[in-house]
Amino acid sequence: MPDTIFSSFKTVAYEGPASENPLSYRWYDPDRVVNGKPLKDHLRFAVAYWHSLNMQGSDPFGGPTIPRPWFNAGDPIAQAKAKANAAFELFRVLDFPFFCWHDADIAPPADTLAETLKNFHTMVDYLEEKMRSYSTRLLWGTANLFSHPRFMAGASTNPDPEVFAWCAATVKNCLDATKRLGGSNYVLWGGREGYETLLNTDMKQELEQMGRFLTMVVEYKHKIGFKGQILVEPKPKEPTAHQYDFDVATVYSFLKRFNLENEVKLNIEANHALLAGHTFEHEIATAASLNALGSLDINRGDPLLGWDTDQFPNDLWSMTISMIHVIKAGGLNPGGCNFDAKVRRQSFTPEDLIHAHVGGADLCARAFLTAAKIIEDGRLDKIVSDRYAGWKSSDAQAIFSGKKSLDELEKWALDKNINPQPRSGRQEEIENLLVRQIYSDKI
Known part of the structure; x- marks a missing residue:
């Protein structure tokens, strides 16, 4: 093995989150x-x-x-x-x-x-x-x-x-x-x-x-x-x-x-x-x-x-x-x-x-x-899924798949007498959820 400036160093090993060794892996356990x-x-x-x-x-x-x-x-x-x-x-x-x-x-x-x-x-x-x-x-x-x-x-x-x-x-x-x-x-x-x-x-x-x-x-x-x-x-x-x-x-x-x-x-x-x-x-x-x-x-x-x-x-x-x-x-x-x-x-x-x-x-x-x-x-995925849940209906899928033209879609909207209302994007709730998970000690 040729002698180099790195040859004297031991191979860095996983020692877990509690390790005080600065040249150890706390989270990178390659075999986990x-x-x-x-x-x-x-x-x-x-x-x-x-x-x-x-x-x-x-x-x-x-x-x-x-x-x-x-x-x-x-x-x-x-x-x-x-x-x-x-x-x-x-x-x-x-x-x-x-x-x-x-x-x-x-x-x-x-x-x-x-x-x-x-x-x-x-x-x-x-x-x-x-x-x-x-x-x-x-x-x-x-x-x-x-x-x-x-x-x-x-x-x-x-x-x-x-x-x-x-x-x-x-x-x-x-x-x-x-x-x-x-x-x-x-x-x-x-x-x-x-x-x-x-x-x-x-x-x-x-x-x-x-x-x-x-x-x-x-x-x-x-x-x-x-x-x-x-x-x-x-x-x-x-x-x-x-x-x-x-x-x-x-x-x-x-x-x-x-x-x-x-x-x-x-x-x-x-x-x-x-x-x-x-x-x-x-x-x-x-x-x-x-x-x-x-x-x-x-x-x-x-x-x-x-x-x-x-x-x-x-x-x-x-x-x-x-x-x-x-x-x-x-x-x-x-x-x-x-x-x-x-x-x-x-x-x-x-x-x-x-x-x-x-x-x-x-x-x-x-x-x-x-x-x-x-x-x-699963909570993040559920929030996102709920936000787009309307697209799962048969009518919405017909729109999405190209089965309705622009004029047909106009007729559908008028027949249904639609009146869509704003819904929360729940951004702050999501951010709080992720902050608590990302910075948790339990991983």
């Missing part, structure tokens, strides 16, 4: 059976390779503050292997079942496409070797098509067809690698698939390019027999002024336009929901209503800041409501909960990174357990 299967199979936690292993604390106003020794381990491939050694030790410490990567996270870029792909496959070989010795599996892979200057005008939406071709080759190889490493999903996030100004943008052309690109990805998935999900991750802005994958509803409309709604689902991130003017639970509920919920990026944003802060989650209310919608949608498998979150610039020790993941896992676990209890309790 809920609704017929273990908690670990519901939540399917994953470590984000990029933020956890690559992020060094830089921001627009200051340089790195977080020492990562693998960046001083020799030539670029040696650095990448040292990083992988550290990554799998971190996975062991956290005892999460999965991890996720971009190509640029695991392998160094080079001057040419051929050299870049060679480095990538060298590191895919190395990850495959590491996975033989560790229990952590791959939740999903993706390609970084936004960091290099060649992508400054977009990836699939770039005005230069050579950039489009570079991106196509990159995604092909990343999809091959994801399949080879047993990944359950492949994610496309359009980090710069948008515009900075409409003055130099042909939006129709760019949307057509993006549709063509995604169609090719789906076609290639079937060609190689990849059985996992293809996922698109919505984000409204930052770094661009406007991105075409603005939110769940926008992406679903895009998928419908290109006849991909049955081929592609969504990877939803809490911080991106906030940037779009939504809540995490809104985006999850929207995707669930469209049968498009695929996977989750777990983090939070700061409502006082208009950018992607990617903080670890700490809002029990929001996460519990989100998990209610996840459970009602049938769960996430083969998706999962990826901690696309980073520690703060002042949190520079290895312990800080472990503490962050422990807290995030416990929050999600408690939220899921409470959500399952709320659903089992």
